[in-house]
Amino acid sequence: DVKVTQSSRYLVKRTGEKVFLECVQDMDHENMFWYRQDPGLGLRLIYFSYDVKMKEKGDIPEGYSVSREKKERFSLILESASTNQTSMYLCASRPNRINTGELFFGEGSRLTVL
């Protein structure tokens, strides 16, 4: 089975702190994604990566950056956390570079910024 692991299920940070959200997948998938999920807004794409060291902006990249140094790991970085970044963050992966296909999601990381 595909396993996407997000290292932190729950985090509480203060405004201005730097936050790292880590995601690891064990199926050698090329594509990896970070979404945020907010009530009434569904899942919105922050950043994605279609290969190692490659990254592309999604629909709401402002305030975020990402790192993909190894194929299995995709990190989401909040350089200076703000209260409007309080949300559920979901990491996902997919095997193909440009083809369609389902995304495999992690369990989510719930971030609260005070």
Added chain:
Amino acid sequence: GESVGLHLPTLSVQEGDNSIINCAYSNSASDYFIWYKQESGKGPQFIIDIRSNMDKRQGQRVTVLLNKTVKHLSLQIAATQPGDSAVYFCAENSIMNTGFQKLVFGTGTRLLVSP
């Protein structure tokens, strides 16, 4: 612009009933659609998908119907069980300028199943 939306934010059904969750999409060029189920405290899980060259696809107790004429997608769950209680998301495939394909998600429908 592209958008995927759901008509009903919450659907309440009795155990054993059939459930129908609806979804409207706006991008007529979308060629692939997925339904996900998200239980409380968990990440979304794949239920079923359908490509635009089909209008119906069946899985175990679930059926997805695609009506491209009116850009409408539905998920039917037969003999709904308490374990089906969750939030259901539809998603459509969207091709970016780079040629990369991403999924655009709807806002979700909560299904509540009463025993």
